[in-house]
Each structure stands twice: as C-alpha cells, then as structure tokens.
Amino acid sequence: MLLLEHDAKEIARDKGVRIPQGVFVARDTVGDLDLLGRGPWVVKAQVGVGGRGKAGGVGFADTPDAVAAFIRANADATIKGHRIAGFRVEEKVSFRHEVYLSFMVDAASRGIRLLLSAQGGVDVEANAHQADAMLTAVAPPGLGALVAAGENLIPALPEALRAPVRSAVAALAQMFLALDATLLEVNPLFVLADGSWVAGDMKLGVDESAFARQPALEAAVRARPDAYPEANFKLDHDFDYVRINPHGQIGLLTTGAGLSMMLIDEMLQAGRQPFNFCDVRTGLLRGSPQRLIDVLRQFTQGDEISVVFVNIFAGITDLGEFADLLLQALDAVPELEVPVVARLIGNNFEGAKARLARSGRPITLEMELDKALRLAVAQVGAAA
Amino acid sequence: MTTFTLDPATKVIVQGATGRMGRRHTELMLGYGTRIVGGIAGSGRREGSPTPLFDSCAEAVAATGAETSITLVPPMDVLAAVTEALEGGIRLIVSPSEGMPVHDAVVAYGRVQAYGATWVGPSTPGLAIPGKMKLGFIPDISLAPGPLGIMSKSGTLSYEACFRLASAGMGQSTWVGVGGDPVKGVRFAELLPYFQADPATRAVVVLGEIGGGEEEELAEEMARLSFGKPVFVLLAGSSAPEGVTMGHAGALIQGGRGTIQSKTTALRDVGAQVFTSIEGLVRGVMEGDVRS
Numbered sequence: 001m002l003l004l005e006h007d008a009k010e011i012a013r014d015k016g017v018r019i020p021q022g023v024f025v026a027r028d029t030v031g032d033l034d035l036l037g038r039g040p041w042v043v044k045a046q047v048g049v050g051g052r053g054k055a056g057g058v059g060f061a062d063t064p065d066a067v068a069a070f071i072r073a074n075a076d077a078t079i080k081g082h083r084i085a086g087f088r089v090e091e092k093v094s095f096r097h098e099v100y101l102s103f104m105v106d107a108a109s110r111g112i113r114l115l116l117s118a119q120g121g122v123d124v125e126a127n128a129h130q131a132d133a134m135l136t137a138v139a140p141p142g143l144g145a146l147v148a149a150g151e152n153l154i155p156a157l158p159e160a161l162r163a164p165v166r167s168a169v170a171a172l173a174q175m176f177l178a179l180d181a182t183l184l185e186v187n188p189l190f191v192l193a194d195g196s197w198v199a200g201d202m203k204l205g206v207d208e209s210a211f212a213r214q215p216a217l218e219a220a221v222r223a224r225p226d227a228y229p230e231a232n233f234k235l236d237h238d239f240d241y242v243r244i245n246p247h248g249q250i251g252l253l254t255t256g257a258g259l260s261m262m263l264i265d266e267m268l269q270a271g272r273q274p275f276n277f278c279d280v281r282t283g284l285l286r287g288s289p290q291r292l293i294d295v296l297r298q299f300t301q302g303d304e305i306s307v308v309f310v311n312i313f314a315g316i317t318d319l320g321e322f323a324d325l326l327l328q329a330l331d332a333v334p335e336l337e338v339p340v341v342a343r344l345i346g347n348n349f350e351g352a353k354a355r356l357a358r359s360g361r362p363i364t365l366e367m368e369l370d371k372a373l374r375l376a377v378a379q380v381g382a383a384a
Numbered sequence: 385m386t387t388f389t390l391d392p393a394t395k396v397i398v399q400g401a402t403g404r405m406g407r408r409h410t411e412l413m414l415g416y417g418t419r420i421v422g423g424i425a426g427s428g429r430r431e432g433s434p435t436p437l438f439d440s441c442a443e444a445v446a447a448t449g450a451e452t453s454i455t456l457v458p459p460m461d462v463l464a465a466v467t468e469a470l471e472g473g474i475r476l477i478v479s480p481s482e483g484m485p486v487h488d489a490v491v492a493y494g495r496v497q498a499y500g501a502t503w504v505g506p507s508t509p510g511l512a513i514p515g516k517m518k519l520g521f522i523p524d525i526s527l528a529p530g531p532l533g534i535m536s537k538s539g540t541l542s543y544e545a546c547f548r549l550a551s552a553g554m555g556q557s558t559w560v561g562v563g564g565d566p567v568k569g570v571r572f573a574e575l576l577p578y579f580q581a582d583p584a585t586r587a588v589v590v591l592g593e594i595g596g597g598e599e600e601e602l603a604e605e606m607a608r609l610s611f612g613k614p615v616f617v618l619l620a621g622s623s624a625p626e627g628v629t630m631g632h633a634g635a636l637i638q639g640g641r642g643t644i645q646s647k648t649t650a651l652r653d654v655g656a657q658v659f660t661s662i663e664g665l666v667r668g669v670m671e672g673d674v675r676s
Contacts, residue, residue, distance in 0.1 A: 080625075105487070105490060105567060107566040107568075107596050107597070107634070108571075108596075108601065110489075110494075111490060111494075112490065140491075140494050141487055177487070180485055180486070180487050182566075207486045207487070209459060209484060209633070210485035210486070210487065212460060213485075230628065230629070240630070240631040242628055242629075244623075244625070255540065256538065256540020256543075256631075257538060257564060257630060257631025258536075258537065258538020258540055258541030258542070258591065258620050258632065259538065259540035259541045259620075260540075260630070261541075261593060261620040261630050261631070261635065262620040262662060264623055264624075265620060265622045265623050265660055266661050266662075268622075269660070277631065313523075313540055313543050313544055313547075314523075315521065315522075315523025315524075315525065315526070315543060316408075316412075316521075345547075346523070346525065369544065369548075370662075370663050
C-alpha cells in the first residue's frame with residue numbers, strides 16, 4: 001500500500017532525509033490556516049495513487065487566501081476514484097535541477113531495482129522513452145549492494161548532479177531498507193544551487209506484512225482510519241475487507257482472495273454491483289462467529305444492499321459448524337434484514353442444510369456456484 | 385531462473401510439525417500418500433506426532449535422506465526456516481505461509497539461488513501430483529488424476545475451477561500453486577519447461593489475476609519454447625480499482641501496469657485461450673483439444 005505523501009515525508013524526516021517543511025490541512029478545515037514559511041506555497045492533494053499532478057491535484061499559491069481557495073475548490077474531488085484525504089501545504093523550493101530517483105522491490109528479478117534519471121519531474125514517464133534517459137540497475141537488498149549499484153550509474157549523470165545524487169542514493173537506500181519499503185520514489189528530487197538536495201515529492205510503498213517489525217509505519221496507518229480504511233480494517237480484524245461500491249447491491253461474505261475477486265467480476269458481468277470484497281478465511285474462524293459479524297455489520301452501512309451472498313468452499317472446514325456460526329452472526333446483526341443466498345460445498349453439507357432449514361431464516365442454500373450466483377443476481381432484480 | 389521438477393516419491397520433512405496447523409496438515413498429507421519421513425519440532429506438543437521428530441533440518445536430512453520440505457511456520461519465521469532447510473541440504477522447499485514480509489522473500493530467494501535449490505511460495509496452497517502426493521492445503525475433493533497441468537496464483541480459485549473440471553471428468557497431471565505474493569520462489573514462466581516435458585500433461589490451465597507481470601512473462605516464455613500444448617487461462621480481478629489490493633499483495637494495479645487488458649493481449653497473441661469467468665474456462669477446456 002502507498003502512504004500519503006505527507007505521512008511518507010514525515011517518516012522520511014524522522015529517518016534524516018531532508019524534505020521541504022510542510023503542514024497537513026484537513027479537507028474540512030475552516031478559519032485561518034497555520035502555514036509554514038512566507039510563501040509562495042505548493043498545495044498538494046493527499047491521495048494514495050500516482051498521477052496526482054496531471055489530475056489537477058497540485059496547485060501553487062502566493063498568499064494564504066489562495067491556498068485556502070485551492071483547498072476549498074478541491075476538497076471534494078476524487079483522483080482515479082480515490083477521495084482526497086487532505087492537503088499538504090509546503091513552501092515552494094527554489095531549485096537548479098529536478099532528478100528522478102527510486103528504489104522498488106522488483107518482482108520479476110526478485111531484487112531491488114534502482115531507477116535514476118537526470119530529468120525528473122512530472123514528465124518523467126514521457127522522458128523515459130528517450131534513449132538513456134532512465135538509468136537502472138538491480139541489486140540484492142543490502143545497503144552496500146545498493147550503493148554500489150548507484151555508483152555504477154552515477155558517472156552517466158552531468159557533473160553537477162553526481163555528488164548530490166551519491167548522497168541521496170545512500171540516504172534513500174538506507175531508508176528503503178530500514179522501512180521494509182516496497183517502493184520509495186522521489187520525483188522530483190530537487191538539487192539546489194548550493195549542491196544540496198531535498199525530496200520534493202515522495203511515494204512510499206509499505207509492506208503490511210512487515211508491520212509487526214515496523215511500529216512507526218503501523219502507527220502512521222492507524223492514525224488515519226479514513227485515509228487507509230482497508231489497512232485499518234485488516235489491523236483491527238486480521239482479515240481482508242475492501243468496500244468497492246457504497247451503492248452496491250450484493251454483500252459478499254466469502255472466503256479466498258482469488259475466488260472472491262472472480263465472483264466480483266462475474267457479478268459485474270451480470271450487471272449487478274457488489275458492495276465489497278472480503279476474504280474471511282474460514283480456517284481461522286476457530287469456533288467464533290466474530291469475523292462473520294464484522295462483515296455483516298459493514299453491510300448495514302449499504303443502503304442499497306438487497307442480498308447477502310455467502311460462498312464457502314470447505315476443503316477442511318465442517319459446513320455444519322460453519323452454518324451454526326453464520327446463524328449466530330445473523331442473530332447478532334438483526335438490523336440487517338435482507339435475504340441470504342449461501343453457496344456451501346464440501347465437508348458435511350447435509351449438516352449445514354439441516355441447521356439452516358431448522359432456523360426458519362430466509363436463507364437459500366445451493367451447492368453449485370453458478371446457480372447460487374444466478375439466485376443472488378435475481379434477488380437484486382433488474383440490472384441497474 | 386529456477387528449474388522446477390517434482391518427483392512423486394520425494395521424501396518430505398515438515399518444518400513446524402508440532403504446531404496446530406503443522407500436525408493437522410501432516411496427517412492430511414500422509415493420508416493422501418505423501419512420503420513424509422519426518423518433522424522438525426517446534427514449541428508444540430511432541431507426543432503422538434504422526435511422523436518422527438527431529439531438532440533440525442540437517443539432523444532430519446541425515447537420518448531420512450529427505451530432499452523436500454514444507455515450512456508450516458508463522459510468516460515472520462519463513463526466512464529462517466528456508467535458510468535452515470537450505471543449510472540442511474533440502475532441494476525443494478514449499479512455503480504456504482501468508483504474510484511473509486516482502487524483503488524477507490527477496491532475501492530468501494537469493495539464498496535459494498545460491499544453493500541451486502527450488503522454492504515454491506510463499507502464500508501458496510501447495511502442489512500435488514493427484515493420486516500420488518500433495519504438499520500443502522489443496523483439498524482432496526478438487527484433486528483427480530488427469531491431463532491438465534495446473535499453475536495458479538490463488539488457492540480458492542484453483543480449488544473451485546479444478547473441482548468443476550474434475551467433476552466434468554478432466555483431472556490434473558501436476559498442480560502447482562505459485563502463490564499470490566509479488567515476490568515468489570517459482571513464477572508461472574518457470575513451470576513451463578516442466579509441463580512441456582511432462583508426458584502426463586496434455587494441456588495447461590493457468591489461474592492468473594491482475595497485477596505484476598507474470599502472465600505477460602508466461603506469454604513470452606510460451607513463444608520462446610514454442611510451447612506445443614493448449615493453454616487455457618482464467619484471469620481474476622478485471623474489475624479491481626487501481627491502487628487497491630484485493631487480498632493478494634500481488635494483485636495490485638499501479639500506474640496502469642498489470643491490467644487484464646495487457647495480460648489478455650499478451651496471452652492471446654501466443655495462442656492461449658483467455659477467460660474471465662469460471663464457467664467460461666470450464667466450457668473452454670471441455671470443448672478444447674485436450675487428449676486425455
């Protein structure tokens with residue numbers, strides 16, 4: 001997952017990386033802004049996807065009033081479907097050069113890829129098509145190896161950039177490794193007139209699987225439940241849940257990431273809107289309905305949900321026991337008054353069938369996935 | 385580049401054999417016919433272990449001649465387990481754990497390469513030669529001997545698709561889950577030479593998903609090897625929004641890369657059939673040119 005630029009930069013500063021001073025301004029801030037410096041300022045929408053600048057999420061302002069005006073105008077904007085979490089306001093930096101420098105986990109080579117270009121800035125992707133514009137190397141995940149990889153690239157840079165880039169490679173490689181980062185992209189990396197450098201913009205991809213040994217990252221994510229809803233859900237409940245469409249019609253109570261993704265695709269192909277993705281992992285229920293309750297509670301926030309679709313492929317789980325937990329969970333969330341289509345298959349289907357029938361609840365049980373999907377789709381009524 | 389090979393009679397040790405999961409899955413794997421010859425004891429109960437217990441991989445390998453291990457350990461312990469297996473002489477390591485830190489996976493892969501060994505996972509449901517052996521969690525009801533070579537990023541999607549194919553009479557020759565993490569020991573393309581050479585494999589079924597470049601890389605490898613068997617691909621995640629991870633850490637679209645369109649085009653260009661529903665895949669395979 002990507003951290004907001006503001007969070008990434010504050011973490012970077014704690015790691016000794018030089019960044020422009022800035023403040024976070026909430027979307028709904030009223031009254032005077034508490035800005036740093038005397039301006040002019042850069043106002044940057046905070047959102048967890050790239051391409052923000054070209055989507056109109058970055059503005060320049062000479063006065064605090066102009067800063068406030070930009071924030072008001074963009075507070076309710078979305079960028080690539082993501083709502084803006086707030087704004088970072090920084091004093092504009094006077095620079096000589098814009099460099100591109102990034103480190104990322106490279107899945108294909110299973111190493112760390114370093115990318116470097118003397119022509120950074122928002123057009124770096126366009127410039128990358130020019131021959132030799134982007135320098136790249138792959139190294140094992142160690143500081144010495146990454147610095148050495150950088151040393152091999154630096155001679156291709158203009159003389160004036162070599163010393164600052166050498167310093168930046170060492171500092172940012174150290175930060176990348178220390179944080180278990182999946183991506184650390186600094187673009188632009190400003191080189192100033194005195195030869196020093198500042199991280200102008202920053203994308204930091206973090207690994208949720210490493211949070212157990214990265215308490216500062218976990219704390220940053222927990223501090224913004226609205227900006228990082230999925231990561232916070234996972235931290236709180238220990239399984240994956242993603243709200244896909246607040247106006248979705250079908251609530252998914254399903255297990256397995258790949259299969260749940262597939263079901264969402266198939267529902268959309270049938271013209272119906274799924275409310276969510278989830279992977280409750282039946283193997284980890286351990287006799288408690290809690291995870292099922294957690295998901296059903298989410299569905300009470302969907303005003304257009306007209307059916308709950310359950311899909312459990314039980315290789316090991318006993319379906320009779322699962323049926324009991326499902327009934328307990330439905331009892332625990334009485335305000336959710338929608339029918340349930342349950343597709344269950346595997347161990348002890350008959351036990352589940354008997355229990356669900358005895359409950360007298362409006363639960364349709366089906367063993368075949370395609371039939372169950374059609375039943376759920378039919379419950380929604382005509383395609384939207 | 386990893387060379388994948390799998391001997392159905394390979395001797396297997398279980399790392400983490402005394403944990404709750406370790407004990408249960410040791411029993412299930414033994415029940416399926418896997419030649420489990422020992423386990424490495426963790427902190428759990430030793431009494432009544434379904435397999436002889438040892439204190440280290442090196443000791444287990446010396447006593448049993450095992451060449452394969454499965455690491456049933458918590459995600460933060462996978463790197464140490466892989467390292468211990470390599471140092472003990474293990475040649476094929478399977479790591480089902482979900483949630484291994486990505487930097488650990490990069491380090492583990494480097495060590496596996498240095499030893500010239502093979503690592504499947506992490507976050508894999510495992511692998512199997514149906515009717516003979518399985519390593520991992522693949523449910524028995526989805527396993528049936530047959531002509532299809534299976535490679536999958538997802539456990540559950542492969543369980544469902546293979547269950548339906550098997551119910552329709554089309555079982556599997558070898559089944560390998562590569563896992564849903566971005567950094568992994570064996571990638572799709574690295575399984576292709578095995579399936580090309582394996583006489584029991586008449587066609588290959590790929591359960592892929594958005595994110596990363598494995599499907600595109602597979603298409604390149606199909607072209608490079610002039611892969612001669614039919615390839616059927618099911619891709620999940622066509623509707624996933626950019627920048628949001630759907631359960632699998634690897635299933636993430638960023639900056640327009642790893643999309644369904646890019647994967648579909650690359651695979652169709654080299655003659656694979658690509659589907660976006662399970663029903664479509666099953667029909668395609670059943671109507672396809674698969675000599676069983």
